[in-house]
Amino acid sequence: MISPVVTPAQARSLVGAVFADVRWYLDGRSGRSAWLSGHLPGAVFVDLNTALAGPPSTEAGRHPLPEPEAFAAAMAELGIGETDVVIAYDDAGGSSAGRLVWLLRNIGVEAALLDGGIAGWDGVVETGETLRPAATFNARPWDAATLATIDDAATAYRVVDARAGARYRGETEPVDARAGHIPGAISLPFGGNLDADQRFLPPAGLRERFLEAGLTDAAGVVVYCGSGVTACHDLLALEYAGLGRARLYPGSWSQYAATQRPEATGSEPGERPPSDPDGVTR
Numbered sequence: 486m487i488s489p490v491v492t493p494a495q496a497r498s499l500v501g502a503v504f505a506d507v508r509w510y511l512d513g514r515s516g517r518s519a520w521l522s523g524h525l526p527g528a529v530f531v532d533l534n535t536a537l538a539g540p541p542s543t544e545a546g547r548h549p550l551p552e553p554e555a556f557a558a559a560m561a562e563l564g565i566g567e568t569d570v571v572i573a574y575d576d577a578g579g580s581s582a583g584r585l586v587w588l589l590r591n592i593g594v595e596a597a598l599l600d601g602g603i604a605g606w607d608g609v610v611e612t613g614e615t616l617r618p619a620a621t622f623n624a625r626p627w628d629a630a631t632l633a634t635i636d637d638a639a640t641a642y643r644v645v646d647a648r649a650g651a652r653y654r655g656e657t658e659p660v661d662a663r664a665g666h667i668p669g670a671i672s673l674p675f676g677g678n679l680d681a682d683q684r685f686l687p688p689a690g691l692r693e694r695f696l697e698a699g700l701t702d703a704a705g706v707v708v709y710c711g712s713g714v715t716a717c718h719d720l721l722a723l724e725y726a727g728l729g730r731a732r733l734y735p736g737s738w739s740q741y742a743a744t745q746r747p748e749a750t751g752s753e754p755g756e757r758p759p760s761d762p763d764g765v766t767r
Contacts, residue, residue, distance in 0.1 A: 533548070
């Protein structure tokens with residue numbers, strides 16, 4: 486498997502690689518319009534809401550994982566084949582493109598984030614639509630070992646919140662049912678994986694960041710965000726740092742906040758409530 490993060494030079498060296506534009510905006514702006522106005526040569530547009538997520542619901546969250554069959558069909562229609570190498574990018578440090586990369590790597594497809602995104606691309610860009618012929622992409626189940634449930638997120642040894650600090654602390658909540666964080670979760674905003682130019686910190690720098698937070702190994706770690714999208718950024722950063730693969734809680738805060746489970750606020754993780762003998766926090 487290739488590195489989860491590649492430079493433009495490394496991306497160009499991957500002959501036949503498929504570029505995927507995954508720009509998406511929480512404020513409702515059109516990622517497709519951004520793609521049409523300028524994208525990497527040959528890049529297809531991947532819509533996060535339709536290709537990388539299932540239908541939203543109170544029970545499952547804003548961006549539940551797509552069914553494997555639906556994901557495979559979306560990739561095939563876009564011209565992304567199961568044997569292709571995919572290089573994904575956006576214009577926000579990989580915050581949305583990371584979802585595609587994580588999903589593909591989850592089922593064994595070679596994929597990586599383009600470091601620096603479209604702003605870091607040092608070549609020509611194209612405008613207008615790019616279409617690729619349909620490809621072959623057979624459905625594969627998500628790797629259960631990389632996924633966490635809402636109960637796992639409430640009881641895991643180490644839980645990481647990838648949202649911005651203000652949302653973690655409960656100072657603001659622009660989209661979900663209530664503010665705060667899962668009790669016991671630590672705050673590691675995905676933006677901390679990047680430097681001032683929106684490029685990833687080197688692996689050594691990422692390791693230092695995670696070690697300072699008490700993460701010496703990704704094993705046993707559960708990561709969440711607002712809806713399971715930017716959490717993928719932290720997951721890829723952990724892997725890029727050489728710490729292994731943590732688990733994604735796909736429902737994330739959008740699912741958790743819609744329940745009656747307790748929340749914590751402020752800068753500290755907060756105390757978890759007592760658990761029943763089966764390990765489920767009530």
